[in-house]
Amino acid sequence: xxxxxxxxxxxxxxxxxxxxxxxxxxxxxxxxxxxxxARAAAAEAELYNLGITFTVxxxxxxxxxxLPFDVIPRxxxxxxxxxxxxxxxxxxxxxxxLLADLYHDQHILKDGVLPPALILGxxxxxxxxxxxDLPHGTxxxxxxxxxxxxxDGGFMVLEDNARTPSGVSYVIENRHMMLRxxxxxxxxxxxxxxxxxxxxxxxxxxxxxxxxxxDPQIVLLSPGAYNSAFFxxxxxxxxxxxxxxxGRDLVxxxxxxxxxxxxxxxxxxxxxxxxxxxxxxxxxFNPDSLLGxxxxxxxxxxxxxxxxxxxxxGVADDKAVYAYMPRIIRYYLGQxxxxxxxxxxxxxxxxxxxxxxxxxxxxxxxxxxxxxGYGITIGPRASAAELAACRAxxxxxxxxxxxQPCIALSVAPTLIDGKVEPRHVDLRPFxxxxxxxxxxxxxxxxxxLRRGSLVVNxxxxxxxxxxxxxx
Amino acid sequence: xxxxxxxxSAEALFWLSRYVERAENLARILDVNESxxxxxxxxxxxxxxxxxxxDNAAFFARHPLADPAAVIAFYVTDxxxxxxxxxxxxxxxxxxxxxxxxxxxxxxxxxxxxxxxxAGLAAEELAPGRLAxxxxxxxxxxxxxxxxxxxxxxxxxxxxxxxxxxxLERADQTTRLLDVKYHVLLPRAEEVGSPVDASQWNAxxxxxxxxxAYRRLHPxxxxxxxxxxxxxxxxxxxxxxxxxxxxAELALADLTARYGLRNGRAAAEELDALRGILSAMTxxxxxxxxxxxxxxxxxxxxAATARALGEGFFGSPPT
Numbered sequence: 001x002x003x004x005x006x007x008x009x010x011x012x013x014x015x016x017x018x019x020x021x022x023x024x025x026x027x028x029x030x031x032x033x034x035x036x037x038a039r040a041a042a043a044e045a046e047l048y049n050l051g052i053t054f055t056v057x058x059x060x061x062x063x064x065x066x067l068p069f070d071v072i073p074r075x076x077x078x079x080x081x082x083x084x085x086x087x088x089x090x091x092x093x094x095x096x097x098l099l100a101d102l103y104h105d106q107h108i109l110k111d112g113v114l115p116p117a118l119i120l121g122x123x124x125x126x127x128x129x130x131x132x133d134l135p136h137g138t139x140x141x142x143x144x145x146x147x148x149x150x151x152d153g154g155f156m157v158l159e160d161n162a163r164t165p166s167g168v169s170y171v172i173e174n175r176h177m178m179l180r181x182x183x184x185x186x187x188x189x190x191x192x193x194x195x196x197x198x199x200x201x202x203x204x205x206x207x208x209x210x211x212x213x214x215d216p217q218i219v220l221l222s223p224g225a226y227n228s229a230f231f232x233x234x235x236x237x238x239x240x241x242x243x244x245x246x247g248r249d250l251v252x253x254x255x256x257x258x259x260x261x262x263x264x265x266x267x268x269x270x271x272x273x274x275x276x277x278x279x280x281x282x283x284x285f286n287p288d289s290l291l292g293x294x295x296x297x298x299x300x301x302x303x304x305x306x307x308x309x310x311x312x313x314g315v316a317d318d319k320a321v322y323a324y325m326p327r328i329i330r331y332y333l334g335q336x337x338x339x340x341x342x343x344x345x346x347x348x349x350x351x352x353x354x355x356x357x358x359x360x361x362x363x364x365x366x367x368x369x370x371x372x373g374y375g376i377t378i379g380p381r382a383s384a385a386e387l388a389a390c391r392a393x394x395x396x397x398x399x400x401x402x403x404q405p406c407i408a409l410s411v412a413p414t415l416i417d418g419k420v421e422p423r424h425v426d427l428r429p430f431x432x433x434x435x436x437x438x439x440x441x442x443x444x445x446x447x448x449l450r451r452g453s454l455v456v457n458x459x460x461x462x463x464x465x466x467x468x469x470x471x
Numbered sequence: 472x473x474x475x476x477x478x479x480s481a482e483a484l485f486w487l488s489r490y491v492e493r494a495e496n497l498a499r500i501l502d503v504n505e506s507x508x509x510x511x512x513x514x515x516x517x518x519x520x521x522x523x524x525x526d527n528a529a530f531f532a533r534h535p536l537a538d539p540a541a542v543i544a545f546y547v548t549d550x551x552x553x554x555x556x557x558x559x560x561x562x563x564x565x566x567x568x569x570x571x572x573x574x575x576x577x578x579x580x581x582x583x584x585x586x587x588x589x590a591g592l593a594a595e596e597l598a599p600g601r602l603a604x605x606x607x608x609x610x611x612x613x614x615x616x617x618x619x620x621x622x623x624x625x626x627x628x629x630x631x632x633x634x635x636x637x638x639l640e641r642a643d644q645t646t647r648l649l650d651v652k653y654h655v656l657l658p659r660a661e662e663v664g665s666p667v668d669a670s671q672w673n674a675x676x677x678x679x680x681x682x683x684a685y686r687r688l689h690p691x692x693x694x695x696x697x698x699x700x701x702x703x704x705x706x707x708x709x710x711x712x713x714x715x716x717x718x719a720e721l722a723l724a725d726l727t728a729r730y731g732l733r734n735g736r737a738a739a740e741e742l743d744a745l746r747g748i749l750s751a752m753t754x755x756x757x758x759x760x761x762x763x764x765x766x767x768x769x770x771x772x773x774a775a776t777a778r779a780l781g782e783g784f785f786g787s788p789p790t
Contacts, residue, residue: 050576050579225565245477248479261476262734262784266475
């Protein structure tokens with residue numbers, strides 16, 4: 001009875017507190033811990049053999065690591081999913097409207113809803129994009145919205161990822177593996193499928209290609225096989241049936257993009273790029289970049305090329321702009337946010353800084369420009385010295401920080417060293433936007449494998465779970 | 472019609488096949504040597520493997536003597552030796568990694584496992600008595616790759632580059648396999664025709680999987696010239712230089728015709744010239760001019776073909 005000793009007092013559990021989780025719980029209970037471990041080991045071996053890995057490079061060797069995978073699924077009831085899905089769609093709509101406005105008339109700045117200094121001085125704000133019109137006004141074609149759940153079971157948005165969010169390949173490969181390893185668990189349970197992501201993505205890219213291209217050639221632009229996320233690039237290119245190119249495969253002639261093929265240069269009209277803005281075009285951005293393609297921006301501005309995501313989306317998923325998202329949603333959509341933000345104190349504002357300094361030991365302090373869980377101070381877990389260091393940083397550069405209450409993230413039963421224990425989880429649904437927005441049912445559930453840890457990032461000891469949205 | 476094969480991918484497919492074929496043939500060369508090395512020419516036999524791969528400088532920088540253990544370790548598990556089986560497999564896998572959007576998952580999984588197996592080999596597995604089964608295992612894993620490719624890889628433009636890489640490498644390796652034997656035995660004229668000699672030629676044929684076919688063709692016995700002729704010029708034997716060159720020529724012709732590619736002409740001319748030579752000559756003609764010299768000429772022409780493919784398709788600068 002694998003759940004006999006399982007308990008998560010004071011926390012919301014995604015399985016045991018889930019009214020839709022009864023049947024899955026009952027089926028799990030029929031497995032012994034040994035059987036569960038044996039299947040988990042087989043599943044991990046398969047992930048490795050299939051090369052569903054991220055790659056760590058040492059001086060001479062490529063080391064493939066799998067993202068640690070937990071076999072006990074995270075369950076989302078149909079009703080919960082409808083709520084999340086509507087909230088994500090609303091959020092993506094607001095992000096696209098915000099970006100279209102910031103790169104055109106900037107009404108939101110003129111109306112005083114966002115401080116102009118926050119936007120215009122932002123290093124991810126790209127003046128090159130001002131006045132560029134994009135098909136359907138879509139800037140954020142692929143969005144990953146990080147969602148957490150507090151002790152009361154309420155969903156909240158923790159972060160928007162509007163640049164090049166990653167992780168969707170794990171969602172789909174995790175599912176394939178669960179279907180093979182646990183057919184008895186899945187059978188007849190009414191699981192929403194995840195395998196048409198590639199088709200949906202391709203259709204959205206097609207819809208956002210330059211209208212003049214009758215049959216646009218779509219490619220996926222990757223930094224190459226030495227990038228840690230290379231498997232995901234492979235996966236997406238394969239799922240869409242498009243070439244996986246690197247910067248050196250592309251060339252710009254007369255403001256048009258071509259790829260070097262065995263038959264000569266072949267035109268390219270739409271690029272799903274997995275390279276950050278800074279490295280994309282050495283003519284305009286980082287001149288030392290060897291990953292990008294000189295002239296790409298000229299082709300883009302001339303309307304001969306589509307890019308997903310658009311250039312300059314990084315200004316919208318900034319942690320400081322995040323704090324304004326409820327106001328941004330109201331401003332553009334005239335609606336209340338379906339998914340609330342986590343309460344956020346902007347240290348760039350005097351009252352936010354004062355509150356943060358007064359409550360440092362209770363708050364989570366995050367630098368606005370970092371990703372991957374780096375640079376975070378978790379007040380309740382920090383030593384006196386760490387708090388002092390955090391205070392000094394805040395005083396030195398307050399605008400670089402936000403502070404949020406420490407949320408007791410929901411947990412899910414997780415197989416740890418032959419026992420099932422609660423571990424904290426989050427959720428990153430993926431939204432694809434062409435003419436309209438579609439959200440992949442579920443998304444990436446990340447799990448903090450270290451006992452008590454609230455940091456789910458893979459760079460900080462996180463793993464993943466299959467996410468089961470029930471019909 | 473899909474006309475979107477990147478030059479970089481075509482080159483990677485070409486080398487993926489070449490490296491796997493190279494690993495297989497290296498296993499064959501070591502295998503035939505393992506069988507030879509029981510005679511009194513044993514030490515010189517192992518040295519010949521080093522010579523045939525023109526690795527003298529690299530080898531003797533690391534080992535004082537070409538004894539069996541040193542040569543075997545150098546060619547099987549030495550990651551620092553770029554011509555070892557392990558290095559070939561690592562290069563094959565690195566090429567396959569960049570090709571994962573194109574190749575089948577089954578191709579990748581097998582190669583990934585095979586590489587992991589080789590990278591984790593224990594030194595004991597190279598010991599006498601265990602080496603032969605290990606070499607068989609390597610040979611079979613390479614053949615498995617070829618079989619999976621045959622059975623799962625989509626046959627558009629990329630397929631032809633796999634074929635070209637495989638057959639060019641196989642032709643080259645057959646010349647080297649033959650050269651190993653001649654290097655060792657031809658100078659020792661007194662041994663030609665002796666019983667030891669026959670058994671060694673048998674071993675050579677077996678390592679090229681040609682023993683039974685040769686027997687059917689020449690039921691009266693083994694003659695060195697006939698063995699050399701068989702490995703070089705036979706029209707039906709899948710590892711003969713002639714057949715490999717012919718297969719490469721057909722693959723290239725099919726590729727360029729089907730996809731309307733004009734840039735394969737130089738490579739086609741090289742292959743046509745080489746096939747012409749192999750069609751016109753008898754083994755007696757070859758031996759008069761010197762087998763070693765002939766094999767050198769073939770190797771140079773194969774290299775010129777690969778260069779022409781590079782310039783025509785892979786975007787290599789003209790030489």
